[in-house]
Amino acid sequence: MPALTVEELEVRFPGLETPALAIPRLGIAAGARIGLTGPSGSGKTTLLNLITGLERAGTGRILWDGTDVARLSEGRRDRWRAANVGLVMQDFHLFDGLSARDNVLLPLRLARFALPAGAGEEADRLLARVGIERRGQKVETLSRGQKQRVAVARALIARPGILVADEPTASLDAEAGAVVAALLIELAAEAGATLIVASHDPRLLERLDRVVRLEAGRVRPAEG
Ligand SMILES: Nc1ncnc2c1ncn2[C@@H]1O[C@H](COP(=O)(O)OP(=O)(O)OP(=O)(O)O)[C@@H](O)[C@H]1O
Numbered sequence: 001m002p003a004l005t006v007e008e009l010e011v012r013f014p015g016l017e018t019p020a021l022a023i024p025r026l027g028i029a030a031g032a033r034i035g036l037t038g039p040s041g042s043g044k045t046t047l048l049n050l051i052t053g054l055e056r057a058g059t060g061r062i063l064w065d066g067t068d069v070a071r072l073s074e075g076r077r078d079r080w081r082a083a084n085v086g087l088v089m090q091d092f093h094l095f096d097g098l099s100a101r102d103n104v105l106l107p108l109r110l111a112r113f114a115l116p117a118g119a120g121e122e123a124d125r126l127l128a129r130v131g132i133e134r135r136g137q138k139v140e141t142l143s144r145g146q147k148q149r150v151a152v153a154r155a156l157i158a159r160p161g162i163l164v165a166d167e168p169t170a171s172l173d174a175e176a177g178a179v180v181a182a183l184l185i186e187l188a189a190e191a192g193a194t195l196i197v198a199s200h201d202p203r204l205l206e207r208l209d210r211v212v213r214l215e216a217g218r219v220r221p222a223e224g
Contacts, residue, residue: 002065009060038214053077086155088165126153145176
């Protein structure tokens with residue numbers, strides 16, 4: 001479970017007068033469960049894309065236990081992410097036509113030629129843990145809440161030290177959202193992963209250790 005230190009990060013996009021992100025320093029302890037919130041356009045997704053290495057930072061440092069993800073080439077960022085980050089997105093990013101079990105196994109199939117020993121059993125364990133009983137069911141026939149639970153299982157199959165979710169409950173009804181929020185928090189703890197969740201969902205945010213609030217690309221000081 002790595003710790004994150006962001007230093008002197010600044011992101012500008014063409015056509016925007018002010019930086020989309022300007023973060024002099026942000027530290028997240030190893031194993032912490034952190035919420036990221038703020039109005040639409042405040043920079044949440046931009047920050048998640050940078051700290052997961054989906055995009056490369058122009059200036060600044062993004063240090064995960066000493067590895068500066070901002071300095072890695074695209075190929076090395078992809079390999080670092082595959083080994084270290086589990087991702088859960090608002091709209092699931094599952095592959096239709098594949099079963100729940102094959103969706104969970106997909107990150108491992110993409111990372112190597114043959115599945116490692118025990119991968120199938122681990123997929124089955126994770127699917128049972130998130131409450132998916134019919135593992136062979138094609139994902140396009142699952143409910144939205146079930147889809148997100150499959151996505152949570154998939155995010156954990158490679159045993160990542162970092163679990164990142166971008167609005168994981170935003171496209172779910174209240175009940176399904178509560179189940180997914182609880183699973184994310186419980187499974188991050190069970191896996192010993194550092195958890196970072198961008199969300200507007202107060203019931204999810206209140207269960208986390210700390211909430212970082214962005215406003216116009218800047219971290220708003222904590223209240224009180
Ligand atoms: N590729 C890009 N090109 C130009 N502007 C961009 C690009 N990506 C993001 N932006 C701008 O950067 C700002 C931050 O966007 P971002 O998507 O990070 O916000 P957000 O807080 O995740 O918003 P939401 O809650 O609506 O998803 C916005 O003003 C957005 O328009």
